[in-house]
Amino acid sequence: MSALGMWDRQSVRKLGVFLVAAAALFSASMIASAEPDAAARALFERGDYRDAAATASAAGGAENEALAARALNALAYLQRDDIASRRTALEALEHAERAIADNPGLVDGHLESAIARAERAKRMSPLRIFLGDHQRRARRRFDLALAMQPDNAWALANSALWHLTVSRRGGVGRFGADPTAGRERCAAAQAADPEALVIAYRCGLQLLAWDDEAWRLEAIEAVSAAATGEAASAFERAVQIRARALLTAIDDGPATERAFIDAHP
Numbered sequence: 001m002s003a004l005g006m007w008d009r010q011s012v013r014k015l016g017v018f019l020v021a022a023a024a025l026f027s028a029s030m031i032a033s034a035e036p037d038a039a040a041r042a043l044f045e046r047g048d049y050r051d052a053a054a055t056a057s058a059a060g061g062a063e064n065e066a067l068a069a070r071a072l073n074a075l076a077y078l079q080r081d082d083i084a085s086r087r088t089a090l091e092a093l094e095h096a097e098r099a100i101a102d103n104p105g106l107v108d109g110h111l112e113s114a115i116a117r118a119e120r121a122k123r124m125s126p127l128r129i130f131l132g133d134h135q136r137r138a139r140r141r142f143d144l145a146l147a148m149q150p151d152n153a154w155a156l157a158n159s160a161l162w163h164l165t166v167s168r169r170g171g172v173g174r175f176g177a178d179p180t181a182g183r184e185r186c187a188a189a190q191a192a193d194p195e196a197l198v199i200a201y202r203c204g205l206q207l208l209a210w211d212d213e214a215w216r217l218e219a220i221e222a223v224s225a226a227a228t229g230e231a232a233s234a235f236e237r238a239v240q241i242r243a244r245a246l247l248t249a250i251d252d253g254p255a256t257e258r259a260f261i262d263a264h265p
Contacts, residue, residue, distance in 0.1 A: 036067040047234025049075035057095060062103035069096035069112035073119060074235045082123040089123075092116040107148045111155055114141030118162055122169075122265045135166050136175045153193035157203060160185035164206040165265070179210060190222065197236055201226035201243040208246075209261045223247060 040056035043049075044067065053068035072092035079085040093116035099109030117138035124134070142162055145155040163182030166174055186203035193199060204222030207215045226243035229236075242264065249260035 036063045040064065040067055040071075044071045044074070044235075045233045047238070053091070053095065057098075062099040062106045062109060065095045065099035065102065066106060066108040066112055069093070069099065069116060070108070073112055073115045076116070076119045078235075078238055085123045086120045089116045089119040093120070105148070107145050107152060107155065110141045110145040110148070111152075111158065114138045114145065114162075115158055117141065118158070118165075122165060135162070135170070138162060139166075139175055139177075151192055153189045153196060153199060156185045156192060157189035157196075157199040160189060161202055161206055164210065168206075168210060183207065183215060186222075187218075194225075195229065197226040197229035197231060197243070198239050200229065201239050201246075204243075205246065205261065205264065208250075208257070220247075220250065223250075 037056050037059035040052050040059060043052035043055055049071040052071040056064040056068040056071065069092045072088050072095065076085045076088035076092060079088060093113060096109055096113035096116055099106055100113060103109065115138075117134050121134035121138065139159075139162055142155065142159040145152065146159055149155060160182045163177050163185065164179055167177035167179045167182065170177065172179060186199075186207065189199050190196075190203065200222045204219045204226065207219035207222070223243050223246050226240060227247055229240070231237040231240045246257075246260055246264075249256045
């Protein structure tokens, strides 16, 4: 066989690989740029979380499955009953995993998967949490989301919450949990999206939960920002109500403050 013939075949093979890769990247970019269903998004903004999830999932596609997961994660967070919250978070996890299967490059899919796992874990007893693998898997997803988008405010915030919560409930170093990293990522998340009152409240709450005097001022400032910010959705309004209630609890004294924190893991 001539050298030219060998070169031609190699070139053809390389060209074929390139075209396949290019087609895959084009397809992924088209999926990633797809917008979630407008009707589902409107339902989410109104607080109709189950209808939003059903509408988004019926519309199909990774973005819509991620939106369905987001809606159910919001509902799970707001539910006061632990069993109901765990079940809802499990539904959210199923939608998030479908989003990941459809488009592994979609950050929101990994983020909502991690949020669902973390939400389920925090509604369990400490023994059940740390004998299981819920928090370890949540961290892997948070880390992956951050690796994909290091400046994503929601990935930073939720990773921060994971570090603060797991290190407080399970001990510093558990699954690599580091409260200092949590504090730093909360600050980075708030800097990345100063108007996000949900980030401000949840970071402030978890910093207060540590009962560290060095963190107290910034924690109260974050909760105050959440209490006075502009709430644009039903979920933000619900969180803002909690932020205002927390400020009232702080004013009432340490015992009331701690009772509020314990009731809102």
